[in-house]
Amino acid sequence: MAKKVVFIDTVHPVLWDRLSAAGYNCIDATELKKEECVTQVTDATGLVIRSRFPMDEAFLKHATELSFIARSGAGMENIDISYCEKRGIHLHNAPEGNRNAVAEHALGMLLSLFNHLKKGDLEIRKGIWDREGNRGIELDGKTVGIIGYGNNGAAFAKKLRGFDVEVLAYDKYKTGFGDAFVKESSMEEIQAKADVLSLHIPQNEETKFWVDTAFINAFAKAFYLINLSRGKIVRTSALRKALNEGQILGACLDVLEFEKASFENIFSSDMPDDFKFLLESDKVLLSPHVGGWTHESYFKLSDVLADKILGEG
CATH class of the missing domain: 3.40.50.720 (NAD(P)-binding Rossmann-like Domain)
Incomplete structure (x- = not known):
């Protein structure tokens, strides 16, 4: 049978x-x-x-x-x-199936935020030609901290190789991965040096709401946050406070604390104030949990699973 x-x-x-x-x-x-x-x-x-x-x-x-x-x-x-x-x-x-998609999305969001691409596009469509108000900043010379050096974190580090940046990576469960392009680091070193922080860790009891006010305030410099992992790793109220106070300069969020099992039901009449803040802030760039969801990754995710199932017999 x-x-x-x-x-x-x-x-x-x-x-x-x-x-x-x-x-x-x-x-x-x-x-x-x-x-x-x-x-x-x-x-x-x-x-x-x-x-x-x-x-x-x-x-x-x-x-x-x-x-x-x-x-x-x-x-x-x-x-x-x-x-x-x-x-x-x-x-x-099947993290192997969408790691490249996640890495490209993270880099795309960061460059878009740095160069005000969404803001500039919307303004031009409204007849506003504001060059000074859309002056960008460069990634060159920055220090990028990556937390979680599995498939996605390593893929993001690989994408950063074409930029003149220092890449620091911390993984609680992995050692010996440093090379010419990424420095294996401690959490303390990342908190001391990072201009950009990118999260690539799973959601579990240990990481849920890990990025809170105490975590953010431990950073020596104001920084930009990228989250393409899971929404509940970042406490949005703490992010809101840090954005208002300048400890976080901007955020690229593909995932949100307020996501539900069926993502489309995230919007409701009783929308939390912290979510409304994200929607209205020009310091925040949002995407609908599609970082790993390209046409190519859709195939690769299933192909990788077939390999694993059939390889196991």
Whole structure:
């Protein structure tokens, strides 16, 4: 009997095609409600997910034959990892698939913020020709601090090689990665030297709201913040305070504290004041959690997952 894989979220069809060719029975549950998915997973060998709903014990206990969960993306915070470890359920993610997209997006946001590209474009469209008000600053000569030197952090460092910048990187769980282009550093050195700080770490109990007022005030210089990791790593009230006081000069945010499982529902009538501040601030550049979501990465995410699933057998 063919092993059953239930696709709970929509991903690039290459994953379906490659698993089907290998003899798996692929089931499309992308349009089913959560309760309906429960009936589909009872005899499933694998699940393919993104972020539609949490993979918690209450849901996974119904999947008694489950061998693996494949997450199209890098973050695993919507999966009960400890429960899966107890059950022996293998977890696959695909940070290799979107690391280049994240790195290019981070660099694009930073250069756009430095050169007021959004502001200048909007003003010209309104008939305003303000050269002095849109005078930019250069990345050249700056010190860029990267926290988290996994797939995404390393890819961002690689993109910075064409600029005359000093790149410092800190990773609590990794050593020995320094080379001619990046200096392996301590958190203290980054806080002493960074002009730009880029976050590339997962969201977990340790990192949730890690970037708060105390964290920000530990930096010797005012700096620019880039966050393409997870929104709840940065406490927005602390970011708002730092922007108002000049400790943070500007922020590039692809992710927000206020995101919900279905990202489109982030806007509501009871929008928090801190979120309204971000929307109105010309010191903040926003994008809708698409840093790793290019046409190329959409394919690569699924292709990487197929490699991992089929390689495991």
